[in-house]
Amino acid sequence: MEGEFILKIVAVFFIACISGGIGSLIGGYRGRENAGMGFGFFLGPIGWIITGLLPEDGKRCPECLGVVPPKARRCRHCGELLQPAKRAEVIEQPSSTTEPQPTWFVAHVDGDEGPFTLEQLKAQWHAGKLNSDDVCAEKGDSDWKPVTEVIKPPVSKPASVRAIGRDA
Numbered sequence: 001m002e003g004e005f006i007l008k009i010v011a012v013f014f015i016a017c018i019s020g021g022i023g024s025l026i027g028g029y030r031g032r033e034n035a036g037m038g039f040g041f042f043l044g045p046i047g048w049i050i051t052g053l054l055p056e057d058g059k060r061c062p063e064c065l066g067v068v069p070p071k072a073r074r075c076r077h078c079g080e081l082l083q084p085a086k087r088a089e090v091i092e093q094p095s096s097t098t099e100p101q102p103t104w105f106v107a108h109v110d111g112d113e114g115p116f117t118l119e120q121l122k123a124q125w126h127a128g129k130l131n132s133d134d135v136c137a138e139k140g141d142s143d144w145k146p147v148t149e150v151i152k153p154p155v156s157k158p159a160s161v162r163a164i165g166r167d168a
Helices: 002-028 033-043 045-053 085-092 118-126 147-151 159-167
Strands: 104-108 111-116 135-138
Touching: 002 033, 002 045, 033 045, 104 118, 111 118, 118 147, 135 147
Parallel strands: none
Antiparallel strands: 104 111, 104 135
């Protein structure tokens, strides 16, 4: 008789442990493994339902969509580095008050000049200081391009075409 009682206690404990494990699995999808285990252990299937209805405890990893604690810097599931949303917004939105950095160098017959911003190159073109024979390269780039490729000036008709067009 005493052996049957101990067997029933062990069976109930075994079922409670399995129920707690299932609750922990359900809670793991919501970031609440421990709560799921407790509810599952003590309440069984009712605890599973309660665990499934609990709000998420944390944020989702953008890489694996696993739930991680709110203050986590790295995802515990896939190891992805998590960036705070406010920091990402600051990085993505450059300040409109900063001026463009000079990055273009010009080579012409008299020698090399620069660095210039793209706006400065266009201003020099319109002032007649640059011509179509001049070449330029961006800072750190060894590929020299014609200035006209970079600033893309408006195409004007040659003088002979303009003269013919007026006479006709």
